[in-house]
Amino acid sequence: MxxxxxxxxxxxxxxxxxxxxxxxxxxxxxxxxxxxxxxxxxxxxxxxxxxxxxxxxxxxxxxxxxxxxxxxxxxxxxxxxxxxxxxxxxxxxxxxxxxxxxxxxxxxxxxxxxxxxxxxxxxxxxxxxxxxxAQGQRIGVSPPGRGFPGIAAPPLPPDDARGKAVFTTICAACHGPDGQGLRDGDTIVNPPLWGKASYNWGAGMAQVDKAAAFIRANMPLGSGNTLSVQQAWDVAWYIDGQVRPQDPRFAGNLAATRAEYHNRPWSRYATSVAGRTLGDPATTPPHHVPAGHDF
CATH class of the missing domain: 1.10.760.10 (Cytochrome c-like domain)
Known part of the structure; x- marks a missing residue:
């Protein structure tokens, strides 16, 4: 440049x-x-x-x-x-x-x-x-379409088993059966949703409510609003119940990090899922280096 x-x-x-x-x-x-x-x-x-x-x-x-x-x-x-x-x-x-x-x-x-x-x-x-x-937009005015559309509360509490079923039948075709995305050689065609190559615990998508709103409005790609509200919440709950990179704000104490940055109902950080504590350094994947890069 x-x-x-x-x-x-x-x-x-x-x-x-x-x-x-x-x-x-x-x-x-x-x-x-x-x-x-x-x-x-x-x-x-x-x-x-x-x-x-x-x-x-x-x-x-x-x-x-x-x-x-x-x-x-x-x-x-x-x-x-x-x-x-x-x-x-x-x-x-x-x-x-x-x-x-x-x-x-x-x-x-x-x-x-x-x-x-x-x-x-x-x-x-x-x-x-x-x-x-942004040409033509008014300064300081939040126009329709900004962010993600709101999503109604789930009729039932989100559930990992139901979420896994939604992921397996609908999402895995694009994001892989293991959630690690799809590749064409070194090119990532569709993104990984958890694991070392995905977003970390500090990302907005690691909040189940934000992920559910995005999924409901936009997924499957090109067919937004085809999942039910319950399906969107369930699959977001399942995706954000998987291991992913550490929150960069983590300073060694998991409970303190949750209390300061994740103390909300829709964060699964530092909670126990399937016998493991999410965000625990012992099970958190190491930092990922994209192919061909020295990060």
Whole structure:
């Protein structure tokens, strides 16, 4: 990446405005020149995270695994709906967060990696791309489609056995029978949902309610809202009842980490499932290094 233009100037000249604010501009509308170079770099980071930002990626997920269609899909944490709402207070880290800080946290928790530096090319590129998608959005207004749609409470308490049945019959075709995703050689086609190459315990998807809302609205891919509310809760409960990388905020005491960061009904961190305590260092997988990277 050879661009060094100030972000506000870049966004001001990033291309034509979208006719419909809820419909971000197509990739073919990315402008030429240094503005377009920055935007395309951001798009590459969103869709090929470990390849485009290898020094910061610690697992086999891509940003686009949650921000579907490269951050375009309403109800799947679209980037165009979030960008104009920053800076914003975030309870997770008890501070005002810039958009760049929010992306840093995605790298730390969902990508289980290292935070790209504030003001560096990776975060500027992602900001340029998100800002370009957000053309036509009102600043400081949370538009319909932001985040994940709400989900009703489950009719019955979520259940691992029912969740495993949903996973086996519906999810395993894309995510593998062992939840480790599908590969084409070294290329991850569909993401792992647990284990060493998945998101860690600090990620939003490790909260059952957030995972259930995402699954209900968007899964199976291309067939959202086909699972029942109960099925979405059950399979989210099952997925988040599996081992995964440690919460980076863990300082040696499992109970203290739960009390400070996971003290809510929909976190299974530090609870016992199938005879093992989730988050226990003895059973938590070691840090994963993506193929071809020295992390």
């Amino acid at each position: 050879h661009w060094r233009r100030p972000l506000l100037a870049l966004l001001a000249t990033a291309g034509i405005a979208a006719a419909d604010p809820a419909t971000p501009p197509p990739e073919t509308a990315i402008p030429a020149g240094p503005d377009g170079d920055a935007i395309r770099s951001g798009l590459d980071i969103i869709t090929s995270t470990s390849t485009a930002a290898p020094e910061f990626a610690g697992n086999d997920l891509r940003c686009a695994n949650c921000h579907l269609d490269a951050g375009r899909t309403a109800g799947a944490a679209p980037l165009w709906a979030a960008f104009g709402n920053f800076p914003i207070w975030r309870d997770k880290n008890k501070r005002m967060n810039s958009f760049e800080k929010r992306v840093q946290d995605c790298f730390i928790y969902s990508i289980n990696g290292k935070p790209p530096p504030l003001g560096g090319e990776v975060l500027l590129a992602v900001s340029a791309y998100a800002g370009w998608l």
